[in-house]
Amino acid sequence: MQSKGYILTVLIITVVTLAIGAALWHSGTQRLIIDKECDGWCRGAEEPLVIIDAFPDFGCQLCVNKERMIIQALEVYPDDVRLDYHHYPYNDFSYTLAEALECAGEQDKFWELHDKIYLEDVPEDMSELLAAAENVGLDIDLFNESLDSGKFKDKILAERAQAIADGAQAMSVYINGNLYTGSASSLDDFCDVIDNELEKAGAAGGEQ
Amino acid sequence: MKKIALILQNSYLHLALRLFLGATFIASAVAKLPMQERFIDVVKDYHMLPDFLASFYGSVLPWLELLLGVYILLGMLIKQTSFTIILIGATFMVANIGAIAKGMEHCGTCFGEAFPLSAPAALALDFIIIIAAVVLLVHGHRAQRLSVDEFFKRRAAKVESQPDCSGGN
Numbered sequence: 001m002q003s004k005g006y007i008l009t010v011l012i013i014t015v016v017t018l019a020i021g022a023a024l025w026h027s028g029t030q031r032l033i034i035d036k037e038c039d040g041w042c043r044g045a046e047e048p049l050v051i052i053d054a055f056p057d058f059g060c061q062l063c064v065n066k067e068r069m070i071i072q073a074l075e076v077y078p079d080d081v082r083l084d085y086h087h088y089p090y091n092d093f094s095y096t097l098a099e100a101l102e103c104a105g106e107q108d109k110f111w112e113l114h115d116k117i118y119l120e121d122v123p124e125d126m127s128e129l130l131a132a133a134e135n136v137g138l139d140i141d142l143f144n145e146s147l148d149s150g151k152f153k154d155k156i157l158a159e160r161a162q163a164i165a166d167g168a169q170a171m172s173v174y175i176n177g178n179l180y181t182g183s184a185s186s187l188d189d190f191c192d193v194i195d196n197e198l199e200k201a202g203a204a205g206g207e208q
Numbered sequence: 209m210k211k212i213a214l215i216l217q218n219s220y221l222h223l224a225l226r227l228f229l230g231a232t233f234i235a236s237a238v239a240k241l242p243m244q245e246r247f248i249d250v251v252k253d254y255h256m257l258p259d260f261l262a263s264f265y266g267s268v269l270p271w272l273e274l275l276l277g278v279y280i281l282l283g284m285l286i287k288q289t290s291f292t293i294i295l296i297g298a299t300f301m302v303a304n305i306g307a308i309a310k311g312m313e314h315c316g317t318c319f320g321e322a323f324p325l326s327a328p329a330a331l332a333l334d335f336i337i338i339i340a341a342v343v344l345l346v347h348g349h350r351a352q353r354l355s356v357d358e359f360f361k362r363r364a365a366k367v368e369s370q371p372d373c374s375g376g377n
Contacts, residue, residue, distance in 0.1 A: 003360060003363075003364060005360065005363075006356075006360040009284075009356060009360070010284055010285065010356075013278060013279075013282065013284065013356075014275065017274055017275055017278045018271070018274075018275070020274075021237065021241055021270070021271055021274045024237075024238060024241040024242055025241045025242065025244060025270075027242050062250065169243050179245055181245045181248065183252060
């Protein structure tokens with residue numbers, strides 16, 4: 001039989017711990033401040049009603065699934081939805097892949113390599129990356145030169161730092177600034193959220 | 209064997225294990241609580257539990273980790289806490305084995321962005337957590353250094369050992 005003092009101590013410590021937990025939970029950013037102007041790699045509608053901000057990592061299967069789902073959603077809503085792609089690499093080779101996308105961007109093939117990587121197989125080493133780059137028609141010498149120079153390293157790091165500063169969570173997707181928490185394998189769930197945002201945008205437009 | 213048994217009974221070892229388990233569980237909870245929605249999402253995408261159970265597990269786990277971390281660190285309800293940690297450690301192991309089997313590189317449910325952990329490293333950590341908790345479960349009844357349990361045990365013993373003077377008044 002425990003003493004009253006012991007039970008009281010356990011209760012007090014439990015309450016204090018839960019209060020600290022609640023403060024931590026409350027501090028979490030679930031909403032992202034979105035930039036309506038595209039200042040990076042964007043794709044989709046020119047005057048979007050819905051902006052999808054993606055912070056994927058190549059090493060994360062969940063992110064790959066979400067990125068695939070976003071590409072499908074862009075085809076469903078070509079006039080209303082825009083994807084803003086943000087570099088948010090997590091492991092070493094992801095940094096290389098992020099740089100590779102920028103190098104492909106120099107040759108106007110950012111999205112071609114993006115789709116090759118996300119829709120097919122994510123390269124796991126340099127030889128697979130070079131094969132993917134060749135496959136999308138990149139000038140391999142230029143691509144190699146660009147990648148070896150490491151000139152996009154700072155840009156990737158800066159973009160990652162900015163994402164963290166903006167409160168973006170790693171490997172996350174935001175729809176009009178709201179964290180998408182639905183399944184990464186159900187396009188229907190994803191489209192439901194987009195429809196909801198479109199409805200809101202339509203209602204706001206109607207009121208004006 | 210006797211030497212190992214003696215080491216396992218050492219109260220300093222128990223203190224070190226409590227500090228390790230407490231710090232690990234608190235760090236894990238602190239990493240998850242601010243991004244709980246995202247954590248639930250990760251649990252769902254392991255596809256090991258039905259959606260409602262995954263949501264429940266993802267909602268409850270960070271809070272439970274925080275409480276268990278604090279309890280074990282302060283040395284409260286040591287046996288019960290150790291037992292719960294073993295159960296939770298087992299669920300971590302199952303999740304990480306599943307993650308490795310699916311070819312996932314990172315443990316999405318460990319420490320979040322705060323401390324990226326590879327899936328095999330996470331599995332090794334789960335194993336150490338379970339071993340540490342088993343040692344505390346088996347030896348939790350022994351005197352525990354710097355613990356709330358021990359403080360109250362000693363206080364109760366002191367009260368019992370004091371002569372009852374009420375009859376003389």
